[in-house]
Amino acid sequence: MTTGAPPAVGGAADIDAPDLNAPDIAAVEETPQVRRRRRLSPGKRLPASRLVGPVLVLALWAVASAAGRLDPAAVPAPWTVLETGVRLWTDGTLTTDILTSLRRAGSGFAIGLTAGVALALAAGLSRAGEALIDGTVQLNRAIPTLGLIPLFILWLGIGETFKIAIIAIVVYIPVYLNTHAALAGIDSRFVELAEVQGLSGFQFVRQIVVPGALPGFFVGLRLGVTGSWLGLVVLEQINATNGLGYLMFQAQNYGQSDVILVGLVVYGVFGLVSDSAVRLVERRVLSWRRTLSS
Amino acid sequence: MATHTEQLTRPAVRLRGLTRSFDDRTVLDAIDLDLPAGQFTALLGHSGSGKSTLLRAVAGLDHEVAGSGRLTAPETVSVVFQDSRLLPWRRVLANVLLGIEGNEAAHRARAALAEVGLAGREEAWPSELSGGEAQRAALARSLVREPELLLADEPFGALDALTRIRMHVLLRELWERHRPSVLLVTHDVDEAIVLADRVLVLDQGRIGLDLTIDRPHPRSYRDPLLGEYRERLLTALGVTEDHK
Incomplete structure (x- = not known):
């Protein structure tokens, strides 16, 4: 000092x-x-500080396993998990299951995203659309989507369609809610400006409505991504004959905790990669906001 | 010069019996008014006197306001608001280009930005501009459309005193060069006297005073002859000697 x-x-x-x-x-x-x-503020951030906690947990886990303080049947050592992962990958089981899971989550997510954006635009841009759509979605939102599983199995059978449908519903709700809120929150002064500048309806949507609603849309998008993985896990562990969740469910029956941990790691990687991807796109698209926060 | 005088005889804006009311409260009460083409007019009034309502009516922005009367205004009208109203997600040049298209539009927008002293800031984000710079960009956006009528709703109200004086000079210069009809709404008597050639006072929904200010430009705030106009305007606004 x-x-x-x-x-x-x-x-x-x-x-x-x-x-x-x-x-x-x-x-x-x-x-x-x-x-x-x-x-009184905590001061400058340490370099790579967010990695410190996870690395410490991993180290503790490794040390405790090496010292024989952990029951290998309940918590296998990190290297056992790694070995199992490599074995499952090389014999092809893991890749098939991962691809099946990714296809389900991806299709459901794409449908949910499209539906959420389309409905939000329809409800946000016309009073008739709002009257028809908004109340219905709010009602849909009140019902926990996973509670619809029995009904959807009856309607659509236990195949892929019903899984994709459930994931799409889990995704569309946060996308719709946040995008619609952002549309409704567009500054009326900008609407007035568009009128003064003589913008056409299409120009107004493209140059003012869409960019103005993007921040809210991205909040919905990130919630939707998280929701799609959550839906996937639940669906695959109770109603599937293949996929990552099924792999873990089988491993539970045979007491293979290392296989369960491999599945969890893959889920974690899915979540991390998809969230980072959304954040990256968000930073690119909303670069005008960075100047505000920095 | 001859064409200019001729222009002055043709009214750009014509109001006949213009009435506007909110919830049975009459804000504009059967106003008759002609604004000659190319004239720089200031509209003074207390807050709540209806001056913004009048401007918004001329701009065609009063969608849900009850009213009657006839109103004619030119095809190309630009509005400058009290806030710069730049879209935060568009760079300055793109903001100036809002609503105009064509090959030479970008060229014209750059020229307009240079004219208001913002050359070199084309690629800045609005959040990077100071209040005065943002308002200059808003002026460039309204000029690039080459309006016949420029409506300004307290455009300098949110600026600090020094920036405001600089903006007064700039606005007057721009008017000299482009000669649009200007209707400047303000509550600042000095601003009206320094800038405008005609000052209207709106009082209780009617034009209470219509004053032509016949002094050469550029005018100084310290010009003693302007003091006489100030007195008359302040009296029309109901500010008597004891209030000062």
């Missing part, structure tokens, strides 16, 4: 001439030294 040391003048005057030189002391008292306030 550079502020810790008092200035030489103050110290010297106090010691050298305590009583003889009264005006000097007065001068010292008149100009008290500014003490820097105690900082």
